[in-house]
Amino acid sequence: MNISPKRILFAEDNENDVELTLTALNEYHLANEVIVVPDGEEALDYLYYRGKYQSREKGNPALVLLDIKMPKVDGIEVLRRIKSDQQLKMIPAVILTSSREERDLIESYKLGVNAYVVKPVDFHEFINGVKELGLFWIVINEPPPGTVAITKNR
Amino acid sequence: MSNSNILIVEDSATQAEILRRLLMKEGYTVTIAKDGAEGLEYAHKLIPQLILCDINMPVMNGYQLCKAIKTDEAFSGVLVLLLTSLTEPKDIIKGLECEADSFIPKPYDEKYLLACIQHMILNRAQFKKEPVQSATNINYGGQTYAIRAGRMQILNLLLTTYDVATIKNIELTKLQEELKQINMNLEEIVIERTSSLLSEIERRKQIEQVLSDSEETFRTIASSAHDAIIMIDKGGNIFYWNLAAEFIFGWRDEEIHGKNFSILISNESNNEVFDKDHNLIISSDHDHIDGRILELIALKKDGSEFPIEISLSSINLKGQLNAVGIIRDISDRKKAEDKINQLNVELEQRVKDRTEQLEAANKELEAFSYSVSHDLRAPIRHIAGFVELLSNNLKENGQMDDNSQRYLNIITDSAKQMGMLIDDLLSFSRMSRSDMNKTSFDINSLIKEVIHSYEPDVQGRDISWKLNDFPQIYADYSLIRVVLNNLISNAIKFTRTRPQAIIEIGYNEKEDLPDNHILFVKDNGVGFDMNYANKLFLVFQRLHTSSQFEGTGIGLATVARIVQRHGGHVWAEGFPEQGASFYFTLPKQDTKN
Structure with a gap:
């Protein structure tokens, strides 16, 4: 596959979920450009060049994948901050969560989420779902201007 | 009998007509003349068998006509029957003087009149006047009458007079009988009336007794009632006050009598509505108070206040509108009401508390279901996922390696995590409910x-x-x-x-x-x-x-x-x-x- 990978910011506190998700993304070789953060606070640190991300290279990720239930700052809050910031609001943000709680769905769509994906319990469905998600947003979708694109030799 | 010709001389047309009909029914031929002169004229023309003649008439009276007939040879066979009252001797004398053949007393009996006429016509010959030598002079009432009547005429007159007397006597006896009867009836009426008066008196006595019993009953009821019963006149003045009223208000009957109702009602503690009602009572607008039940703050004689309920009714006594008030001391009831209100407030508070508890419980339940969907799914997904990865790894390598071991650990930890979540959730839910x-x-x-x-x-x-x-x-x-x-x-x-x-x-x-x-x-x-x-x-x-x-x-x-x-x-x-x-x-x- 000759593609131009773009950066994914992936906020997820559970290591097992991180591993499963990265396994799925790796099916299309997208896992290498995923920045994994364990909570919403660190996701915001990344987006705002704070803390240990103070000196990271400029540019927004092509996709933000957010778990909802995370320590300190949850995924909904990160979504709110992204969508209310002129610099960040164009970044496609996708909620990737365990539940289809209606209040979470409503809140996410109100805030302008770009997609809301419920993690399937079945492994194959999970792998397929995340894989297609990655394929669509990273390969098929044209990201907004200002997105970091990394050209890799594969 | 038929074809006997009769001349009626009568000035009253009605009387004449009655006689005519009576006689015509018997088959007589009847002619009517309205006075003596006309009678004489008709008599000349008709030569009747009998002239029935009234006495008092204009122009020529009955006596004059009779005299004219009897002194004229042309009428020798004509009979004259005079209708006379025959109540005074003068009538008899004048009758004899004019030589009338017979007399009928007035008012006449129809049957008697007809019998007399029939008799005279049938026995005409007997009435033929015998020659009279000289007149018999009679002095009566200062006047001299020359009587030339024959014996037959005189006899007839006497008989007729006797008849009249007899009839009168019979009438008198009858009258006497009637009087006696009336007297007897009167006595009966008097007896009846007396007895009805007696029973009326008896009835009145009974009514009086009933009234007095009823009054006693009323007094007993009124004085033994536990509610105060008072009566107020149109001016709001008290004129009746029972025993209970004395107990409730502390005023004795003689103290309160004539005082205004307002003395019983507290001015200070009653609110506007009560004041309005209070005015209503003392102004005795009785038409508007009938059937009303009011709650007021009342005053005892000693000035202490207490709540009352007054039930009002309007009564009409001797044309005067009065009000009756039945008053109950409702202190106990008010206390009970206050207690109920207080209990209600407490109950409301308890409902509020319970609602809050329920809302909290509901929130916990929501959190519980939220966690089930979020947190309990994750370990299941992990177990499913890593079992799959372990299986793939084993297929590829054909043996357990470090990765396989790691997957197994993850699977074990996920199962443990799920067990912990379940335990903690149950414990949390128990803590909230126990x-x-x-x-x-x-x-x-x-x-x-x-x-x-x-x-x-x-x-x-x-x-x-x-x-x-x-x-x-x-x-x-x-x-x-x-x-x-x-x-x-x-x-x-x-x-x-x-x-x-x-x-x-x-x-x-x-x-x-x-x-x-x-x-x-x-x-x-x-x-x-x-x-x-x-x-x-x-x-x-x-x-x-x-x-x-x-x-x-x-x-x-x-x-x-x-x-x-x-x-x-x-x-x-x-x-x-x-x-x-x-x-x-x-x-x-x-x-x-």
Whole structure:
């Protein structure tokens, strides 16, 4: 596959979920450009060049994948901050969560989420779902201007 | 009988017509003349067999006509029958003088008249006048009458007179009889009337008795009634006052009689509505008060106030409108009402409290279902996922390698995590629902017992325990044990990265919380960012990832719930990497629940 990978910011506190998700993304070789953060606070640190991300290279990720239930700052809050910031609001943000709680769905769509994906319990469905998600947003979708694109030799 | 010709001389047309019809019915031929002169004229023309003649007539009277007939040879066979009253001797004398053949007394009896006429016509010959030698002179009433009548005429006259007398006598006897009858009737009426009067008197006596009984009944009722019964006239003045009224108001009948009703009603304590009603009564607008029941504040003679209920009715006594008021002292009822109101307020408060409890329970239930969908799914997904990865790995390598071992560990941990979540959820839900059984106990020994229970977990660690001396506390022993378990295990957990853990369990008193014990558990562990302090006590909220510090996010929520159920509250202080302090209060006395 000759593609131009773009950066994914992936906020997820559970290591097992991180591993499963990265396994799925790796099916299309997208896992290498995923920045994994364990909570919403660190996701915001990344987006705002704070803390240990103070000196990271400029540019927004092509996709933000957010778990909802995370320590300190949850995924909904990160979504709110992204969508209310002129610099960040164009970044496609996708909620990737365990539940289809209606209040979470409503809140996410109100805030302008770009997609809301419920993690399937079945492994194959999970792998397929995340894989297609990655394929669509990273390969098929044209990201907004200002997105970091990394050209890799594969 | 037929064809006998009769001339009636009568000035009254009605009388003449009655006679004509009577005679015509008997077959006579009848002619009528309206006076003596006309009678004489018709007599010349007709030469009747009989002339029936009235006495008093204009122009020529009956006597004159009779005389003219009897002195004229041309009428020798004509009979004259005079209708006379024959009540005075003068009538008899004049009758004899004019030589009438016979006389009929007036008023005549029809049958007698007809019989007389028939007799005269049939026996005409007998009436033929015998020669009379000389007139017999009679002096009567200063006048001289020359009587030339024959014996037959005289006899007829006498008989007729006798008849009249006899008839009169019979009439008299009849009248006497009637009088007697009337007298008898009168007597009967008098007797009847007397007896009805007597019975009327008897009836009146009975009515009087009934009235007096009824009045006595009324007085007995009125005086034995427990409600005050009073009557007011149009001016609002009291004119009746029963015994109960004396008891209720303290005024005796003779004291209150004639006083105005307003003396009984408190001016100060009644509100506007009562004042309006009160005016209504004293103005005695009785038409508008009938059937009304009012609640007023009344005044006793001694000036003390009490609530009354007055039921009013309008009555008409001797054309005057009056009001009757039945008054009841409703102090007891008012007290009962106040109590009911107070109970209602309490009930409302209880409903409110219960509603709050239910709302809290509902929130917990929501959190529970939220967690089931979020947190319980994750371990299942992990087990399913890593079993698949393990299986793939085994297929590829044909044997267990390090990766396979790691997958197995993850699978085991996920299963454990799920078990913990389920246990913690159940425990949290039990803490929220279980009954509280508060006692006063020594918390010092409980703390030591809890610390002791963690000894196996902290083997090989350097932990310095600092314990205050605690007073007795009043709480549910087993729930407080859960609180201490959670706080102490947290302190042990979050000091894991410290070479020496310092855990202080202490006791405070604060001036602004004088009725509460303040307890705290302080550690020198990893601490937390105060920005997230509000999330600490919420269900399933964690400040650390499971890889940093294991946990379910339920422990502190359980602590908060238990403390709140005791009427206390919780809070936390901390700073990243500089330790954390968890405080909770417990009311010293039983102020809630």
